[in-house]
Amino acid sequence: MIISTETMELLDKTNQIVTMIKQSMTFMIYEDKRQELKQDTVAQQLIRQFEQKKQAYEEVERFGRYHPDYSKVLKETRLLKREIDLNESVAAFKVAERKLQALLDQVAETLAFAVSKDIVVEKDGALFTEHSKGCSTGGGCGCSA
Numbered sequence: 001m002i003i004s005t006e007t008m009e010l011l012d013k014t015n016q017i018v019t020m021i022k023q024s025m026t027f028m029i030y031e032d033k034r035q036e037l038k039q040d041t042v043a044q045q046l047i048r049q050f051e052q053k054k055q056a057y058e059e060v061e062r063f064g065r066y067h068p069d070y071s072k073v074l075k076e077t078r079l080l081k082r083e084i085d086l087n088e089s090v091a092a093f094k095v096a097e098r099k100l101q102a103l104l105d106q107v108a109e110t111l112a113f114a115v116s117k118d119i120v121v122e123k124d125g126a127l128f129t130e131h132s133k134g135c136s137t138g139g140g141c142g143c144s145a
Helices: 005-022 025-039 041-066 070-086 088-115
Strands: none
Touching (some): 005 088, 025 041
16 A cells, blocks of 8 residues: 555544543543552452353353353353442443444544445444444434435
C-alpha cells in the first residue's frame, strides 16, 4: 500500500482522537478502576477461582445434563460468578468499562455518520439495535430491515 499525504493526515487526526480519548475523564476513571481491580487481592483470587471453575463447567457442558456433576458444577459456577459480580472492585470496573464503551460507541457513530447516514454502527456490542437501521427480527419491530 502506498501511503499518500491524505492517508498520513487521516492517521494524524486518528492519533489526535486517540489522545483526546485517553485524556478524557471517562478513560482516566476506567484506568483507575482497572488498577484498583488489579490490586484487589480478594477480587483477583475470585477471578482465578472462577477461571478454574469455568474449565470444569466447560467439561460438564460438553455432556450437558447427562453429566453426573452437571447440576453441582452449574450451581457452583453461578454462585461464584455472582460473588465476583458483587465484589466492589469488579462492579466499579464494570461500570467504568461500560461508560468507556459508550464513549467509544459515540465516537464511532459520529465518524461513521459524518461519512454517510446509511452506515450501520455497532452499539453496546450489538450490531442491530432499535436505534440502528435494522434488527434481528427481520423488520418485526417496525424497522427498515
